[in-house]
Amino acid sequence: MSREHVDVLIVGAGISGIGAACRLQESCPGRSFAILEARGAIGGTWDLFRFPGIRSDSDMFTLCYPFRPWPGAQSIVDGQSILEYVRETAREHGIEQRIRFHHRVVAAEWSSADGGWTVEVERADTGETVHLTCGFLYTCTGYYRYDEGYTPEFPGVERFGGEVVHPQFWTDDIDHSGKRVVVIGSGATAVTLIPVLAQHADHVTMLQRSPSYIVSLPAVDPVARLLGRVLPTRLIYPIVRWKNIMGALALYGLSRRRPAAMRQLIRKGLERRLPPGYDIDTHFNPRYEPWDQRMCFVPDGDLFDAISAGRVSVVTDHIETFTETGLALASGAELEADMIVTATGLNMVPFGGIRLSVDGADVELPEAVAYQGMLLSDVPNMAFAIGYANQSWTLGADLTSQQVCRLLNHMDRFGYTQCTPRNGESGAARMGFGELTSGYVLRAIDQFPKQGSKDPWRREQHYVRNRRSLRRALLDDPALEFSRAAPTADAPAELAA
Numbered sequence: 268m269s270r271e272h273v274d275v276l277i278v279g280a281g282i283s284g285i286g287a288a289c290r291l292q293e294s295c296p297g298r299s300f301a302i303l304e305a306r307g308a309i310g311g312t313w314d315l316f317r318f319p320g321i322r323s324d325s326d327m328f329t330l331c332y333p334f335r336p337w338p339g340a341q342s343i344v345d346g347q348s349i350l351e352y353v354r355e356t357a358r359e360h361g362i363e364q365r366i367r368f369h370h371r372v373v374a375a376e377w378s379s380a381d382g383g384w385t386v387e388v389e390r391a392d393t394g395e396t397v398h399l400t401c402g403f404l405y406t407c408t409g410y411y412r413y414d415e416g417y418t419p420e421f422p423g424v425e426r427f428g429g430e431v432v433h434p435q436f437w438t439d440d441i442d443h444s445g446k447r448v449v450v451i452g453s454g455a456t457a458v459t460l461i462p463v464l465a466q467h468a469d470h471v472t473m474l475q476r477s478p479s480y481i482v483s484l485p486a487v488d489p490v491a492r493l494l495g496r497v498l499p500t501r502l503i504y505p506i507v508r509w510k511n512i513m514g515a516l517a518l519y520g521l522s523r524r525r526p527a528a529m530r531q532l533i534r535k536g537l538e539r540r541l542p543p544g545y546d547i548d549t550h551f552n553p554r555y556e557p558w559d560q561r562m563c564f565v566p567d568g569d570l571f572d573a574i575s576a577g578r579v580s581v582v583t584d585h586i587e588t589f590t591e592t593g594l595a596l597a598s599g600a601e602l603e604a605d606m607i608v609t610a611t612g613l614n615m616v617p618f619g620g621i622r623l624s625v626d627g628a629d630v631e632l633p634e635a636v637a638y639q640g641m642l643l644s645d646v647p648n649m650a651f652a653i654g655y656a657n658q659s660w661t662l663g664a665d666l667t668s669q670q671v672c673r674l675l676n677h678m679d680r681f682g683y684t685q686c687t688p689r690n691g692e693s694g695a696a697r698m699g700f701g702e703l704t705s706g707y708v709l710r711a712i713d714q715f716p717k718q719g720s721k722d723p724w725r726r727e728q729h730y731v732r733n734r735r736s737l738r739r740a741l742l743d744d745p746a747l748e749f750s751r752a753a754p755t756a757d758a759p760a761e762l763a764a
């Protein structure tokens with residue numbers, strides 16, 4: 268049976284998938300491609316999350332695509348602006364017509380005999396299962412499940428008379444005005460949501476088991492604002508981008524090398540922002556070292572202002588049980604609430620939950636070793652885009668897309684049809700996300716591939732070094748096995764995208 272075929276199949280139309288398509292179109296103009304997207308919209312994360320105040324917490328000069336500079340000086344922006352940016356990029360680059368919405372990829376089978384992938388797709392719009400074939404599979408599926416967030420088992424939750432909401436499933440009709448709101452959690456989502464809820468709520472309580480590092484960042488980049496008076500965007504952008512890349516790396520490096528100094532620095536910032544005598548030790552002095560878990564950033568200290576104004580309070584305690592009217596805590600205290608928001612995190616999943624197999628054998632992801640943080644040992648013609656945990660995601664995802672294009676052009680040039688990383692470093696450890704020990708990482712890390720201790724079986728959480736090593740990476744690396752498949756008689760029909 269003749270099936271639709273593309274040279275490259277991108278899975279996911281989030282910020283990574285749209286960027287990948289732009290790169291592919293530009294750098295590999297002869298290759299046909301399509302994007303399969305499970306949902307009905309472009310944007311991934313930035314379309315899914317609708318909770319009040321959703322915004323970036325890394326700066327837009329590094330979260331944007333290098334080929335489409337972020338204009339202006341606003342560095343931390345709302346989710347809608349990011350969504351518009353991704354959509355406009357797709358529109359401007361003519362990518363929209365390449366996307367097949369409501370196409371969830373559930374399985375992909377590689378056949379060495381056919382020299383390609385057969386991809387099984389569930390169509391949410393028609394209920395059909397369809398199959399496509401492709402020469403190269405590129406998953407840009409993010410890192411977490413869209414259909415569920417993480418909520419621990421809270422005793423007594425069914426007794427609570429108010430509303431319980433998970434931020435991943437916030438809808439426009441949820442009304443918090445005038446209510447006593449308790450937000451459970453102290454991660455990026457909680458600190459984003461709380462100051463915005465506090466604008467209309469009666470009062471907001473941030474209930475945390477243990478504190479996180481929370482650092483204030485300027486919402487408007489001061490250097491970009493200054494330069495904006497005299498220079499055009501095209502000149503401001505690279506200056507501010509590189510300032511931010513180097514700044515984030517310096518912050519991360521200092522945190523790893525001199526954690527005590529970084530802890531002190533963060534504390535000084537908190538002392539300046541919070542009311543005199545505030546109990547920093549209980550509420551803002553984490554047990555772990557800076558960057559052992561993802562650091563939280565708040566624009567212009569909005570969370571600290573809301574605390575200082577008395578609209579937000581922080582409680583560090585454990586939940587004993589939900590009650591009819593709120594929460595009973597381990598300390599014996601009770602928190603009254605009309606609404607409880609469970610900002611308790613995400614559930615991670617590798618490669619959008621796609622089942623991979625090679626020549627009839629299932630790929631056991633936890634056994635595979637990642638090559639350069641983008642290919643998998645013993646899996647031919649497949650790449651995956653993941654970004655950084657300690658810097659903007661797009662920096663990493665875009666490096667991967669550039670390298671995928673380089674690899675495809677190399678294969679074209681020498682007539683190769685198959686590229687397979689071989690002999691993944693033995694004794695490799697779990698892949699890790701910037702060595703983060705956050706709960707959501709630890710809960711799922713066993714499902715992810717491993718990575719080795721050195722190049723090419725490791726990608727560090729360091730954009731500048733990765734950029735250098737990927738640019739220098741030899742495509743005739745002995746760890747990459749290239750081969751040419753014999754042409755088949757039953758060549759698949761080209762997909763008219």
Ligand SMILES: Cc1cc2nc3c(=O)[nH]c(=O)nc-3n(C[C@H](O)[C@H](O)[C@H](O)COP(=O)(O)OP(=O)(O)OC[C@H]3O[C@@H](n4cnc5c(N)ncnc54)[C@H](O)[C@@H]3O)c2cc1C
Nearest residue numbers: 279281282283305311312323324325372408409619659660
């Ligand atoms: C609330 C929140 C705030 C964040 N803020 C920042 C920030 O400020 N800076 C930063 O760098 N990062 C941030 N992140 C991380 C963020 O996820 C990345 O920045 C980035 O958006 C990831 O883009 P992506 O395209 O790789 O993945 P996603 O945005 O997750 O998009 C993946 C797409 O793939 C689709 N998909 C998945 N599986 C399949 C499948 N099997 N078949 C078909 N389609 C599939 C999904 O439907 C989705 O559209 C944030 C994350 C969250 C949840």
